[in-house]
Amino acid sequence: MAKVIDGKQIASNLNQQTAMRTQTLINRGITPGLAVVLVGDDPASVIYTRNKSRQANRLGFYSVLKKYPAEVSEATLLGEIQKLNDDPQIHGILVQSPLPAHIPESRVIEAIAPQKDVDGFNPVNVGKLYTNDQTNYPVACTPRGIMTMLETMDIDVTGAEVAIIGRSHLVGKPLQSLMMNHDATVTILHHASQDANYYLKHADIVVVAVGKPQFLKANQVKPGAVVIDVGINRKPNGHLVGDVDYDDVSSVASAITPVPGGVGPMTIATLMQQTVDLAEWSTNND
Amino acid sequence: MAKVIDGKQIASNLNQQTAMRTQTLINRGITPGLAVVLVGDDPASVIYTRNKSRQANRLGFYSVLKKYPAEVSEATLLGEIQKLNDDPQIHGILVQSPLPAHIPESRVIEAIAPQKDVDGFNPVNVGKLYTNDQTNYPVACTPRGIMTMLETMDIDVTGAEVAIIGRSHLVGKPLQSLMMNHDATVTILHHASQDANYYLKHADIVVVAVGKPQFLKANQVKPGAVVIDVGINRKPNGHLVGDVDYDDVSSVASAITPVPGGVGPMTIATLMQQTVDLAEWSTNND
Incomplete structure (x- = not known):
């Protein structure tokens, strides 16, 4: 019989590490900041974004959840992304998919600053991963x-x-x-x-x-x-x-x-891990 | 016995198409512009860059070959790239590899504006290709x-x-x-x-x-x-x-x-084809 790979346990250990790293950062005056953007009220998306925000809070992050109605214009959404890109308290930005049909997902993903692209979906980060670039960047x-x-x-x-x-x-x-x-x-x-x-x-x-x-x-x-x-x-x-x-x-x-x-359980734990990575990397660039 | 795939013939046909597309563009007032940057005097690189510039001239492109000694500083090289990025006469920029060891190739490639990255090596373009993005972008x-x-x-x-x-x-x-x-x-x-x-x-x-x-x-x-x-x-x-x-x-x-x-023969013919693509795409963005 196969050995069972216990993702829940591995995720729990990872979360403990992430919590410790978060404390270390907070002691240095940096609170990891995660912004989650939700457009519309798809029931699964509502649950996913809530879980992500809760886990961020639990770990001691600065966490914001930006909700927009399904009819939001692309311009408004891109304006929000720009604000989050410019906000020094935010280290990771994720836009929950799917987006409403009138907003092209690729344009929104490309608008996220690569160094805050906590989902690793921006083509710059995708390309770096594919070519095995040896610098720091987020991955899916x-x-x-x-x-x-x-x-x-x-x-x-x-x-x-x-x-x-x-x-x-x-x-x-x-x-x-x-x-x-x-x-x-x-x-x-x-x-x-x-x-x-x-x-x-x-x-x-x-x-x-x-x-x-x-x-x-x-x-x-x-x-x-x-x-x-x-x-x-x-x-x-x-x-x-x-x-x-x-x-x-x-x-x-x-x-x-x-x-x-x-x-x-590994996906959300890795999202938290990567938010802390982005926060750490942001201080290296100072 | 295997059929022989005649790259020379296929490249020659492609070059004819590229020459016609170039004429059409020139008639519209746009001359495809290709900048080739050569650092050092690696004999193979000297031949490659000369061949590329010659072929560009033959097709009626505006073609520039920028030569730098192997000791050039990274800052000087990046400054040159920036000038070419800003030059409206240039639609495609390629930096011949290999570069001298003191200049990180990835930094130079990332400095090339994605819409002028005629080699398709910029991570943005690599990522778009990998994720099958349906917009226009150059590929290797x-x-x-x-x-x-x-x-x-x-x-x-x-x-x-x-x-x-x-x-x-x-x-x-x-x-x-x-x-x-x-x-x-x-x-x-x-x-x-x-x-x-x-x-x-x-x-x-x-x-x-x-x-x-x-x-x-x-x-x-x-x-x-x-x-x-x-x-x-x-x-x-x-x-x-x-x-x-x-x-x-x-x-x-x-x-x-x-x-x-x-x-x-296909590689260089495709480079020329793609320079014309970039020139055409640049007019669509106006």
């Missing part, structure tokens, strides 16, 4: 959280063969960058992939981020592989399940993340 | 040239399995982005890859960019695969050869690029 939180999990579990990425199902800008692509920068051999699989199982069956590490409940089965996985499940899906009976058929795949994998309690 | 010329070759030869990338040997920022990574944006399934192989042949033997398209003479052999390639050779190596006898053992691999591939006369 879910993939960074996955790397932290693997490191904590002593799972070596160097030289590993990795198959990632799903090529989103939030998970698949930045994770490919991080893995490749750690000398893994990485293939992203997607809806147009003709022979996904060829790659899956050979992979030492399989990551699934497709949003399809219990999609990955044991017969697609190499015995002993590490399986990371990024999906969170609610079944008709109300239960949460991942993109991996957990019971089935557990029988062949060497380690596996559960849902809930796997990747999920 | 060698990969773009390879895509043009494949398109000209009616080789479909959609759904293809692609193995790229070499993960450079000039070729491997941006080519992966372009291929993935065209719905290919792509694996980049590199020195830490444990089982490169597993990927090579399955690939519909193999691209080699490692700088090792006649590295790829027929027994590593799936019969009928398309093989793209990015390497240019000079053998002790003075002959130029690619990274592919051409005679050997020709016997199994369905199509193959020769060296010389394959990818090489």
Whole structure:
């Protein structure tokens, strides 16, 4: 049976470190500041932003939550981003997606100052990560959280063969960058992939981020592989399940993340970690 | 026997198109302007920059070649870039690599205005390509040239399995982005890859960019695969050869690029094409 990768525990340890680093910064006169921008009232987004703001408060951050109605103009929103860019109390800015259809997400993301782009979505930061730039910059939180999990579990990425199902800008692509920068051999699989199982069956590490409940089965996985499940899906009976058929795949994998309690808690913990990174880096530039 | 992909011919056709587009622009009062910056006197760099400037002149561009001694300060070089960024006659700026060790290449590349970054190396443009941004931006010329070759030869990338040997920022990574944006399934192989042949033997398209003479052999390639050779190596006898053992691999591939006369001519033709793109895009922004 596979070892369970306890994301909740790893996230809790990470949060403790983040709280200590926050105290150290506060003692130096710098309070990490996180601004969360929410447009509209999508129920999931309301919950996500509230959780992020609460966790920021819990860690001792200066935290602001800016709410706008779904009809807000692009200009107003960009004006808010500009104010936050200029606000020295704010170190990290995130705009909760999705945005209403009339506001192009890319324009909003590009408006966030790269050094405050706590989600790591600004193309400058994406490009630096992809080219393995050796300076400090933020990266997407879910993939960074996955790397932290693997490191904590002593799972070596160097030289590993990795198959990632799903090529989103939030998970698949930045994770490919991080893995490749750690000398893994990485293939992203997607809806147009003709022979996904060829790659899956050979992979030492399989990551699934497709949003399809219990999609990955044991017969697609190499015995002993590490399986990371990024999906969170609610079944008709109300239960949460991942993109991996957990019971089935557990029988062949060497380690596996559960849902809930796997990747999920790591994302928000990494967001907090990265806010403190940005606050620290901002002082280095003074 | 493999069909030969005649890069020289495809580049020549592309140059004709570029010359026509240049005339159209000149008739509208806009002369495409290319600035090439050369630092030091590395013999290969001297030849490359001269070839680029000559080709720009031949096509009717406004072309400037800025030469600096190897001892130039970073500040002087960045000052030159700033002047070129501000010069409305210049649409494309390229700094020939390698730079002397005391000047960090990334800082110079990041100083080039993204909309004049004709090599497509600025992280903003790298990030936009990786995330498949749908606006106009320059991309690395060698990969773009390879895509043009494949398109000209009616080789479909959609759904293809692609193995790229070499993960450079000039070729491997941006080519992966372009291929993935065209719905290919792509694996980049590199020195830490444990089982490169597993990927090579399955690939519909193999691209080699490692700088090792006649590295790829027929027994590593799936019969009928398309093989793209990015390497240019000079053998002790003075002959130029690619990274592919051409005679050997020709016997199994369905199509193959020769060296010389394959990818090489496409790179410079694409650089010219992209300078005209930048000139056209600059007028759209007015």
